[in-house]
Amino acid sequence: MAEREKLVEVKNLKQYFNVGKPNEVRAVDNISFDIYKGETLGLVGESGCGKSTTGRTIIRLYNATDGEVLFNGENVHGKKTNAQLKQFNRKMQMIFQDPQASLNPRMKVSDIIAEGIDIHGLAKSKEERMNRVYELLETVGLNREHANRYPHEFSGGQRQRIGIARALAVQPEFIIADEPISALDVSIQAQVVNLMKKLQKEKGLTYLFIAHDLSMVKYISDRIGVMYFGKLVELADADELYNNPIHPYTQSLLSAIPLPDPDYERTRVRKVYDPSKHNYKKDEEVSFREVKKGHFVMCSQSEFEQYQKQYS
Numbered sequence: 001m002a003e004r005e006k007l008v009e010v011k012n013l014k015q016y017f018n019v020g021k022p023n024e025v026r027a028v029d030n031i032s033f034d035i036y037k038g039e040t041l042g043l044v045g046e047s048g049c050g051k052s053t054t055g056r057t058i059i060r061l062y063n064a065t066d067g068e069v070l071f072n073g074e075n076v077h078g079k080k081t082n083a084q085l086k087q088f089n090r091k092m093q094m095i096f097q098d099p100q101a102s103l104n105p106r107m108k109v110s111d112i113i114a115e116g117i118d119i120h121g122l123a124k125s126k127e128e129r130m131n132r133v134y135e136l137l138e139t140v141g142l143n144r145e146h147a148n149r150y151p152h153e154f155s156g157g158q159r160q161r162i163g164i165a166r167a168l169a170v171q172p173e174f175i176i177a178d179e180p181i182s183a184l185d186v187s188i189q190a191q192v193v194n195l196m197k198k199l200q201k202e203k204g205l206t207y208l209f210i211a212h213d214l215s216m217v218k219y220i221s222d223r224i225g226v227m228y229f230g231k232l233v234e235l236a237d238a239d240e241l242y243n244n245p246i247h248p249y250t251q252s253l254l255s256a257i258p259l260p261d262p263d264y265e266r267t268r269v270r271k272v273y274d275p276s277k278h279n280y281k282k283d284e285e286v287s288f289r290e291v292k293k294g295h296f297v298m299c300s301q302s303e304f305e306q307y308q309k310q311y312s
């Protein structure tokens with residue numbers, strides 16, 4: 001197989017808030033992973049574990065406390081000219097959890113979608129601008145009559161489609177979707193995920209898909225990373241992670257997912273993660289190690305040896 005091309009490389013990234021104060025938070029604490037061109041990397045973990053902060057730091061909404069993010073080999077957080085910054089802002093887009101809060105209620109849909117087109121001068125005339133808006137509306141399953149309406153006139157699922165159209169308007173390469181379906185009715189969630197899949201295929205997009213539970217993530221992700229208190233504790237191909245979760249925290253997350261299978265449900269045992277079970281010694285090095293090919297787990301040397309025996 002040809003070497004896969006890396007689009008995003010996150011290296012020892014740290015994002016601390018209130019550094020040196022009593023309320024210091026190590027929201028992202030030394031995490032490293034790559035995102036390959038054209039793939040979807042799912043990022044899961046319970047609320048407050050640092051998923052959004054990871055996404056926001058990658059996209060430079062925050063200055064990193066330490067570490068690096070490379071995008072197409074270029075350091076996102078390095079010194080940049082305004083023109084370079086603008087290019088990053090165009091190539092990396094974000095879709096948010098709450099389309100209600102992320103769309104300006106006083107702006108018409110056409111202006112919301114065209115905002116990036118205007119900022120980056122991507123349309124030569126008013127007509128070209130509107131045609132782009134119409135085309136984008138159709139791309140996300142809405143229609144041109146929607147251009148003159150306001151966000152409150154739409155359902156949650158439609159508003160998320162508008163958010164997607166706005167992100168697509170500047171022809172990005174990489175989209176960070178921060179819990180894009182969590183606020184939607186379950187019946188609508190699959191539609192939005194299917195739309196994102198379709199767009200990815202058509203446009204060769206790369207996604208970081210953030211979610212707090214593992215059920216929909218499996219369906220969209222090629223690989224999945226699991227976060228726990230600011231650290232990445234496991235990373236593997238989606239199927240592999242579901243079939244052979246190794247870190248006890250991942251096992252507990254998976255054991256919490258109900259499946260529509262009565263036999264499975266009868267035998268499903270909820271596992272509770274107890275971090276003290278690791279019993280790490282004071283100077284023991286706990287790091288991200290490759291237990292099986294492409295399957296990484298945060299562990300000590302002795303756990304590593306035990307996991308290798310047990311799982312490979």
Ligand SMILES: Nc1ncnc2c1ncn2[C@@H]1O[C@H](COP(=O)(O)OP(=O)(O)O)[C@@H](O)[C@H]1O
Binds near residue numbers: 018025045046047054
């Ligand atoms: N701007 C901020 N200032 C201070 N603390 C923050 C800020 N943003 C997030 N945090 C804290 O960082 C941790 C991770 O938050 P977040 O990245 O939002 O988690 P998640 O998206 O996984 O729910 C939480 O403890 C949160 O309270």
Ligand SMILES: [Mg+2]
Binds near residue numbers: 051052053178
């Ligand atoms: Mg979040």
